[in-house]
Amino acid sequence: MSSLISAVSWVRRGVSSQHPSKYVLDDKELERVSALARVELESAQDELKRAHEAAQSMGQGDDGIGAGEEDDDDEENWVDEDENAMDVDEGAPKPRADNDDLSKYNLDDYDNENTQAGGLAHFSNINVLAHHKNNDEDPYVTLKEDDVENEREELEILSTDNLLVVAKTEDEISQLEIYVYEESEENLYVHHDLMLPNFPLCLEWLDFPPASSSSNNDPSNSGFGNYIAVGTLDPEIEIWSLDIVEAMYPNSVLGRPDRTKAHVPTPLGTGKKKKKKTKPRTAEKGYHVDAVLGLSWNKVHRNLLASASADRTVKLWDLSQDPAINNDGEGGAIRSFDVHKDKVQAVHWNEKDPTVLLTGSYDRTIRVFDSRSPDSGVGAFLGSDVEALRWDPWHESGFYVSLENGLVLNFDVRTLPSNLDQPSPARFTLSAHDGATSSIDVNPHIKGCLVTGGTDKLVKVWNVNETDGKQNVSLVSSRDLGVGKVFSTVWSPDDPLIVAAGGSKAKLQIWDVGSNSGARKAFSAKLKEAGRVLREKEGKEGGGVVGLINDDEESDEDDEQ
Secondary structure: OOOOEEEEEEEOOOOOOOOEEEEEHHHHHHHHHHHHHHHHHHHHHHHHHHHHHHHOOOOOOOOOOOOOOOOOHHHHHHEEEOEEEEEEHHHHHHOOOOOOHHHHHOOOHHHHOOOOOOOHHHHHHHHHHHOOOOOOOOOOOOOOOOHHHHHHHHHHHOOOOOOEEEEEEOOOOOEEEEEEEOOOOEEEEEEEEEEEOOOOEEEEOOOOOOOOOOOOOOOOOOOOOOOOEEEEEEEEEEEEEEOOOOOHHHHOOOOOOOOOOOOOOOOOOOOOOEEEOOOOOOOOOOOOOOOEEEEEEOOOOOOOOEEEEOOOOOOOOOOOOOOOOOOOEEEOOOOEEOOOOOEEEEEEEHHHHHHOEEEOOOOEEEEEEEEOOOEEEEEEEEOEEEEEEEOOOOOOOOEEEOOOOOOOEEEEEHHHHOOOOOOOOEEEEEEOOOEEEEEEEEEOOOEEEEEEEEEEOOOEEEEHHHEEEEEEEEEEEOOOOOOOEEEEEOOOOOOOOOOHHHHOOOOOOEEEEEOOHHHHHHHHHHHHHHHOOOOOOOOHHHHHHEEOOOOHHHHHHHHHO
């Protein structure tokens, strides 16, 4: 698997702990982790048993190929197996040890060696051992008190710093990299990282501590915090504290694997000499059974988290409840919505109307519904798969959708029909990229300011003006930030014209759009209206782009110079 960044999320200034604490495996935390590990072990045993039963039902059990099976199976679902098995020589004799060769070492009398000075041969130099009054005088103690203080200073996060959480996969290892961005110094560096169990697909920041947080993992215990929810190829959702470094296990896991069927293949018919493709897993109400593709945290009802999955469902989670699923299958998600017929790619809460959800799917439809009455929702049929979507924070009923064919559509929910058979034209259609428009974000500081990223490796900033009820869209700036195919573009929560981007080159870049004179001119009136003033940044090195420079890039630049 090639290296890439699949998602990026900002953390606004002043939220992070100034001095993040180190993970401590105390008795309470050990009990929590051990219980989860034991459950996972039991789950693995159950899954192995069910997988064996499934293999037998496919004719691939211990008895070999099922006899008497018909040959008229659908060959479209056949997948070739590797027929070359490894040959093992079972009859090869083992080498026999020659005891005579060891006799010269006199191993039988090894423990009966003659000692001097009362049997302290091994400690004959004890009289030269040195004793030091403190660690500073001991040359073998490398971690001095000053080093501890320096480490504390290195981990310090100032109130003027932003954090960026990056979902990164490199050399088949998936992890969260937490960056610190010092805007005044234009400095970006990695603060710490967290290991993930599988390929990450989406991120969502939240400040609500999950119910299973221990005192070790929630230093404040104030009902607020600094957390990141992660969706991966696994059906579970992990929630990590960003104020804990060197953490070994997440604070909470939604949809725990102890009671799920997520890891057991479901056979499609019977197998013969070739494996059959598996059919979609049966959806469950309390948990996902396939990859989590999208997450959205409700900023008004802070205990609610919505998730979109490849199992075609949207789940609603109450973070204040224990996410464990009991023996009766109860627990887990509090609601499950079956509003789509294919994988659900994205989900987003409406901040202006915090009970309303917006979802987009590979069935080429979008749905808008009240989470209290999902059957009364409205929607629209699109001409391509949905890549990303966002509510417009400046219009309660407006939202944007980006598609696989490169288009960006703007809709007014009040004009959408409840029946998808009826036409639902968009307010405007924008041909944004050559290829998929894989990401979109709406600026929370400037009305009508969009950023999009595409597989054409470009990041584009757009200006949307409304005149006499009509939307006029113009391209403000377009730039290749060197991140490869762009998978994530997100506006800063603190600076009006700073955007973060990541993509297929596993590289994070921070772009200060305000360093572009055309962008400053295009948004000057809106910035003034919003009461925001930008410092002069033109002429800066790199054209307003700040990234993490590695040693290879530095050497390449030196060679060019």
